Each structure stands twice: as structure tokens, then as C-alpha cells.
Amino acid sequence: xxxxxxxxxxxxxxxxxxxxxxxxxxxxxxxxxxxxxxxxxxxxxxxxxxxxxxxxxxxxxxxxxxxxxxxxxxxxxxxxxxxxxxxxxxxxxxxxxxxxxxxxxxxxxxxxxxxxxxxxxxxxxxxxxxxxxxxxxxxxxxxxxxxxxxxxxxxxxxxxxxxxxxxxxxxxxxxxxxxxxxxxxxxxxxxxxxxxxxxxxxxxxxxxxxxxxxxxxxxxxxxxxxxxxxxxxxxxxxxxxxxxxxxxxxxxxxxxxxxxxxxxxxxxxxxxxxxxxxxxxxxxxxxxxxxxxxxxxxxxxxxxxxxxxxxxxxxxxxxxxxxxxxxxxxxxxxxxxxxxxxxxxxxxxxxxxxxxxxxxxxxxxxxxxxxxxxxxxxxxxxxxxxxxxxxxxxxxxxxxxxxxxxxxxxxxxxxxxxxxxxxxxxxxxxxxxxxxxxxxxxxxxxxxxxxxxxxxxxxxxxxxxxxxxxxxxxxxxxxxxxxxxxxxxxxxxxxxxxxxxxxxxxxxxxx
Numbered sequence: 001x002x003x004x005x006x007x008x009x010x011x012x013x014x015x016x017x018x019x020x021x022x023x024x025x026x027x028x029x030x031x032x033x034x035x036x037x038x039x040x041x042x043x044x045x046x047x048x049x050x051x052x053x054x055x056x057x058x059x060x061x062x063x064x065x066x067x068x069x070x071x072x073x074x075x076x077x078x079x080x081x082x083x084x085x086x087x088x089x090x091x092x093x094x095x096x097x098x099x100x101x102x103x104x105x106x107x108x109x110x111x112x113x114x115x116x117x118x119x120x121x122x123x124x125x126x127x128x129x130x131x132x133x134x135x136x137x138x139x140x141x142x143x144x145x146x147x148x149x150x151x152x153x154x155x156x157x158x159x160x161x162x163x164x165x166x167x168x169x170x171x172x173x174x175x176x177x178x179x180x181x182x183x184x185x186x187x188x189x190x191x192x193x194x195x196x197x198x199x200x201x202x203x204x205x206x207x208x209x210x211x212x213x214x215x216x217x218x219x220x221x222x223x224x225x226x227x228x229x230x231x232x233x234x235x236x237x238x239x240x241x242x243x244x245x246x247x248x249x250x251x252x253x254x255x256x257x258x259x260x261x262x263x264x265x266x267x268x269x270x271x272x273x274x275x276x277x278x279x280x281x282x283x284x285x286x287x288x289x290x291x292x293x294x295x296x297x298x299x300x301x302x303x304x305x306x307x308x309x310x311x312x313x314x315x316x317x318x319x320x321x322x323x324x325x326x327x328x329x330x331x332x333x334x335x336x337x338x339x340x341x342x343x344x345x346x347x348x349x350x351x352x353x354x355x356x357x358x359x360x361x362x363x364x365x366x367x368x369x370x371x372x373x374x375x376x377x378x379x380x381x382x383x384x385x386x387x388x389x390x391x392x393x394x395x396x397x398x399x400x401x402x403x404x405x406x407x408x409x410x411x412x413x414x415x416x417x418x419x420x421x422x423x424x425x426x427x428x429x430x431x432x433x434x435x436x437x438x439x440x441x442x443x444x445x446x447x448x449x450x451x452x453x454x455x456x457x458x459x460x461x462x463x464x465x466x467x468x469x470x471x472x473x474x475x476x477x478x479x480x481x482x483x484x485x486x487x488x489x490x491x492x493x494x495x496x497x498x499x500x501x502x503x504x505x506x507x508x509x510x511x
Contacts, residue, residue, distance in 0.1 A: 009132055030435060034158050037091075037100050038127075038135040044090055045078025045125040045138075052081045057143050058124050065188060066271050071195040075170060076127045080120035080140060087118050103435065105154035106138075109420055120151065126187045128152075128159070128205065129169040131216075136164065139187050139205070150186070152206050157435035162210040165202040165217070166190055172220070174199035180223040182258075182266075182282060183209060183241075189227075189266040196275045201266070209241045214248045223254045225285045227266055230259040232490075239295060242288060246318060249288070251325040258285035289331060292318070293338060299487050308339040312346060314486055376467035377407035382448040383461045384414055385426050390461050391418030405472050410438055466507060473504040 011018045049055050049072075058079040062072055080086070087106060091097055098116065101107040107116035123140030130136050137153030153159055167190035171178060174194070182201040184190060193201040200221075204213060209226070217224050226241050228234035238257050245255045258281060260269060270278045296314050301307035315335050322328040336346040384391060391414075417432060418424060424432075426446050433439040450457065480489060480497045489497065 005132070031158050034100060034104060034156070035134045035136075037097065038104065038137070038158070040091065041087065041106065042076055042078065042127040042135045042138075044087075045080060045127070046073075046076060047078075048081050049077065049079040052079060054081055054122075055079050057122075061124060061141075061143055065192070065267070066195075067188075067191065068195060071191060074194070075167075075191050076135075077191070078125040078127070080118065080123045080125050082122040084117040084121070085115075088116070104137075104156045104158075111420065113421060119153075123151070126166070126191075128164060128166055130158075130164060131169055131172070133169050133173075134158075137205075139166070141187070150206070155436075161205040161207050163212045163216065164205060165213060166205060167194075167202040168216070168220070170194065171200050171202060178221045180225060180282075181217055181221045182225045182227055183217070184227045184266045186265070186267070192267040193270055193278075196270050196278070198270065198275060198278065208237065209244055211244055211248060214245055218248060218253045222252055223256065225256045225258055225282055227258045227260065227282075229265070230262055234259060235295075238291065242292060243318070245288065246321045247323070249327060250323045251327055255288040256285040257288065257291050258282060289334065292331070293334065296486065297338065302338055308341075311335070312339050312341075375407070376464040376471065377405060377411055378445065380461055380464040380468065381407070381411055381414060381442070382445040383457050383464070384411075384418065385429060385442065385446040386449060387457055388418050388424055388426065388429065389422070390458055391415050392422050393458055394462055394465065405468055405475070408468060408472075410441075411468075470504065470507045473500050473507065476500055477504065 007018060049058055062077070067077075087093070087101060088098060091101075093101065098107070102109060102116060106119055108119050109116045120138060120140040122144070123142055126139040126141070127135045128137045128139060137156070137159040139153075140151045142149055142151075152161065155161060165183075166187055168181075170190075171181065178200055180200055182193070182198070184193070184201050184203050186203055190201045190203050193199075202217075204210075214224070224245075226238060228238045228241075238259070242255070242257075249255060260266070260281075264272075266278075293315075297307075297311055300311055302311055312335060319328065319331055319335065322331065332347050333343050336343045339346060414429070417429065421428070430439060430442055430446065433442055477497065477500050480493060480500075483489065483493070
């Protein structure tokens with residue numbers, strides 16, 4: 001934990017008040033009602049699993065998956081019954097509670113703006129806890145063939161997916177001194193492993209492992225084992241995890257990779273082979289260094305000078321991201337061995353500006369204030385804040401697929417809010433984000449105004465949206481180009497590459 005967080009936790013356990021300077025607010029004062037409400041909801045979901053008329057479907061699902069009532073209770077698993085307004089009714093929610101339910105994403109406002117309905121319906125519910133054991137959100141697993149199969153609470157003032165890990169609190173509670181953490185993909189993997197007394201598994205919440213996740217993990221244990229499917233997709237996910245791990249891999253920290261047999265996940269495999277055999281697999285997980293060099297050299301002929309030179313060229317920018325220390329030195333020595341050259345020759349090619357190698361890659365930039373700059377995302381948000389009614393006029397978005405550009409998630413959330421609340425003012429928009437970090441950026445962007453108030457801003461907004469899509473296409477093409485240098489693209493990826501090139505050309509022609 002961070003220092004202040006640790007002091008708060010210890011004081012709470014000891015039944016003491018932390019002394020504060022006069023006038024200083026409690027750090028949790030603004031979010032405490034949210035945590036309290038989430039605890040009430042978690043208890044209600046658990047009660048529905050015990051008593052609701054249709055809970056047998058959820059109970060049968062859990063039994064068929066092999067789960068016992070004991071471990072279900074330990075993880076607080078519950079049931080969200082079918083229906084549309086159970087939460088509001090069960091909580092006897094007044095206006096304040098209804099507003100918090102919307103803020104937490106547990107209810108969704110109706111299109112006509114009149115009332116809200118439950119986000120989770122007819123799902124097995126997994127409460128998500130932070131490191132202090134507070135409920136911060138939920139994951140829900142559908143019971144029929146509906147989609148999505150798994151659904152998480154959206155981001156909120158208390159829930160940030162890129163920083164939280166499902167099962168970490170339970171693992172720390174179950175094991176007095178954790179030495180290792182196994183990172184798996186799903187809630188059921190974590191819960192089933194715990195049922196087999198493997199109490200050191202955690203799962204990310206529908207996201208790839210982020211640098212923030214890794215800092216949390218390595219502050220908890222010295223060894224992290226990533227568990228992935230053995231297929232191509234699993235290995236690609238493992239490589240992304242490796243790339244994110246490099247900048248935080250200081251001496252004393254170890255990352256390893258476990259690839260499961262085809263068609264197996266930790267949940268199914270541990271039930272087939274049992275705890276001892278599964279833990280033997282974990283013990284034999286490959287080291288990051290082995291995976292690193294095997295992956296880079298897989299498509300190279302390192303018996304040739306050309307292949308060895310290319311290996312150094314591919315490894316150089318990755319090794320430069322390692323913090324300075326013994327591990328970086330040993331990795332460089334191994335690269336020199338494979339390239340059949342001297343350590344000095346390789347290490348001089350890893351040199352970066354002083355201190356740069358010790359820093360993790362920069363986080364995606366949040367939208368900066370003002371319009372008319374270099375960021376089309378920032379400009380689009382500023383225009384919408386100045387004239388919210390434009391959200392109803394832009395027509396179909398140019399985004400034909402998910403767009404991976406910094407700030408777009410905030411832009412899309414803003415558009416969704418304005419389409420649901422077409423009469424919302426700039427002040428109402430800022431109030432919607434009041435408890436979230438993004439409000440600072442939005443407030444600064446809201447200060448922008450055009451040179452002349454009679455300007456028609458719709459064409460400019462549409463142009464910024466096209467520029468965002470173009471930026472996404474360019475970044476994806478660059479990714480595939482660089483990937484082809486490491487490992488030749490397969491047929492589907494080549495088709496995607498040329499499709500993206502065609503789309504990019506079309507966007508350029510349309511302006």
C-alpha cells in the first residue's frame with residue numbers, strides 16, 4: 001500500500017482515529033458513500049443467490065462448474081436476478097442513491113431520460129475488492145447464451161480497471177506471506193484455483209496487464225507468473241505482458257510465463273490434474289529471458305551474420321527499456337552470446353540518453369486544454385463542450401472499428417452522455433465527471449471558445465473525428481509493419497494490413 005493508505009488501514013484495524021491537521025478532510029470523505037453503497041449491493045446480490053425464486057439456475061451453473069458453496073461464500077459470489085429495476089427497488093433508492101447508482105454504472109439511464117434500469121441482469125455476480133477489501137465494482141457472468149459472456153462495472157470514482165486485480169485481496173488474506181502471484185485471465189480461474197488451495201492467483205479485469213498492475217504485483221511479491229493459453233493469441237498476449245514488464249523489472253523481481261495445453265484454462269486443468277500437478281507446471285514456467293530470446297530469434301537464422309545483426313537490432317530497443325542493474329547486464333551478455341560478438345559491442349548500442357532506460361514508457365497522454373492544437377481528440381472534446389448540441393448532428397461516426405487512440409475513450413463517453421441527455425449544458429457535463437480525475441482536463445477544455453461566436457463548428461468537429469480515425473489507422477499500420485520485422489505476418493494479418501491501407505487512402509482523399 002501507499003504510506004497514507006497503510007496508516008489508514010492499520011488505524012482502522014486498531015480502532016484508532018488518525019490525527020489530522022485542523023480543517024483537513026478525510027481522504028475518503030467524498031467516496032465513502034460509494035463504498036458503503038457497493039457493500040450493501042454486494043450483500044444484496046449474495047442474498048439473492050440464497051433466496052431468489054430463480055437462483056437455482058445460478059446455483060446449478062456454479063455446481064456444474066465444480067464450485068463449492070464454501071469458496072463461493074469466501075469470494076462473496078452472488079446473483080443478479082432477471083428484471084430491470086431490482087436495485088432501485090431493493091435499496092429503496094431516493095434521488096441521491098439513484099444518482100450514485102448511475103455514477104457507479106450499476107444502473108443505466110433510459111434513452112428517454114426517464115428513470116434507469118439495472119446493468120446486471122440474470123448473471124452470476126463476482127464482487128471486485130481493492131487491496132483494503134472494499135467492494136469497488138462487480139463482474140457478471142451471463143447464465144444463458146447472451147452476450148457479452150462476462151461484463152464488468154464501468155470505470156468510476158472508486159474503480160479503475162488498469163490498477164485493480166481480481167483476487168489480490170483474497171490472496172493476501174489467505175496467505176500470510178505471499179512469495180509468488182499467478183496472473184490468470186478470468187474470475188472462475190481465480191476462484192477454482194482457490195478451491196484447490198492454490199491461493200495466489202489474480203486476474204486482470206478485462207484489460208491487458210498494465211504497468212500499474214505490475215507495480216502493484218511486484219510491491220506484493222518478488223515473482224510474477226503469467227498464465228496464458230498456448231495458442232497464437234495466448235503467445236501474443238504474453239508478449240504484450242513481457243513488453244509492459246520490462247520497465248519495472250528491477251533487480252530482485254522475476255517474471256515467468258506458463259503456457260497451458262490447447263483447449264485448457266486454469267479452471268479446467270486444475271480439476272483434471274489436481275493441485276500437485278498444477279503447481280509443478282507453475283514451478284516449471286519459463287523465464288522471461290528465455291521467452292524473450294526464443295520469440296525474437298524464432299524467425300531468424302542466427303547462424304548467419306545477417307540474422308544475428310537483425311536479432312541485435314530487434315532486441316536493442318527492448319533491452320534499453322530495462323532499468324539499469326544486474327538483470328539488464330546479464331540480458332545484454334546473453335544477447336552478445338547469441339550474436340557471437342562482445343558484450344562491449346552490444347552494450348554500446350543500448351545506450352540511451354542518461355536516465356531514459358530507467359523510466360517506463362510514457363502513459364497515454366490525456367487530452368490537453370484548448371482546441372486548434374495537435375490533438376484531434378482534444379479539439380473534438382473542446383468543441384463538444386462549447387456546443388454540446390452538436391452531438392445530435394454529427395451523424396454516423398467515421399470509426400468503423402474500435403479506435404486505439406489516447407483520449408478516445410473519454411470522447412466516446414462524452415458523446416454517449418450527450419446522446420442520452422441532448423439538453424445537457426456544459427455545466428451539467430462537468431458535474432457528471434465531478435468525482436473523477438478527468439474533470440480537471442474537461443474543465444480546462446471548457447474554457448476554449450472560437451474566435452467568432454457565429455462560426456459553424458459542425459464541419460470542424462466532423463473533420464476532427466475523421467482525423468482521429470486516420471490516426472488510428474496509421475498507428476495500427478505501423479504496429480503491423482513493426483510486427484512483420486519480428487515475426488512474419490500471417491495471412492489474416494496481411495489482409496488486415498492491406499485493408500487498413502485502403503481505408504487510410506480513402507480517409508485522405510475525403511479530407
